[in-house]
Amino acid sequence: MKFENLGFDKVKADLKRLDDVMADYGLIRAEQWDYERVSYDRKFELKEGVFYLRILGYAVEGDVGANRAVLQLLTPLLGKHYYPHGVEYGEEENFPSSLVSQCEKILTEVKAEIDKFVK
Template sequence: MRFEKTGLENLKAELNRLDETMLDHGLVREGQWDYDRVTYDRKFELKEGTFYLRVQGYATEGEVDSQHAIIQLIDPLLGKHYYPHGVEYGEGENFPKSLVSQCEKLLSSIKAEVEKYAL
């Protein structure tokens, strides 16, 4: 499921500040990056299954490994994990309404914080 028009897709921010904000909201980057892209995930374990909220971005300046990159965020995703194949983000997936609502609130909170220092 793609969260469109959250406002995050219009924001650019310094990688270090973005890392802190995402971690404050329970999204971790860990090893999910390459020189040009970052991925932040938050795991939700519910009776309906395991779900991941994913916020991604790409470097418009610098490289991610230098810790001095400028990141352009893109539309966040919500996916369901299927063992052993991985996470599916397709529109045919069924996501609990309470989870979707929780993710929307979380994304709104992240947007409000990132806007304070966005470039």
Template sequence: MRFEETGLETFKSDLNRLDEIMKSHGLVREGQWDYERVTYDHKFEVREGTYYLRIQGHVVEGDVGKHDAIIQLMTPLLGKHYYPHGVEYGEGEDFPKHLVKTCEKVLADVKKDVEAFAY
């Protein structure tokens, strides 16, 4: 599921500041990066299954490995995890309304914080 109306994809932010903001909202980057891309995930384990709220970004300047990059955020996603195959984001997925509402709140909070430091 894509969260098209968040406005997050309009922001560019410093990687280090972004790491702090995302972590404060339960989104972690961990090892999910390369020198040109980053991915922040928030894992939700609810009665209906395991889901991931994912915010990705790509480098517009600098290098992630050197912790010196400007990141352009992309449209957030919500996916359901299927063991052992991975996460599915497709249109055919059914996402619990309470989870979608929670994700919308997290995204609004992230946007507010990123907006204060965006380029």
């Protein structure tokens, strides 16, 4: 599921500042990065299954591995994990409405924090 129209796809921001903001909302970069791309993930374990809120980005300047990069963010995603295959993001997935609402709230708050330092 894509969370469109929140403006994330228009954001270019410093990696270190993004790491700090995302961590405040439980979105962790951990080992989900390479030298050009990042993935901030938050895991939700519910009775309906395991879900991930994911914000992806790629470096438009600098190097993620050196912790000196400017990232272009992409549209946030919500996916369901299926063992052993991985996470599915398709529109045919059923997501609990309470989880969707919670993710929308998190994303709105994250975007407001990011907007404080990118404008």
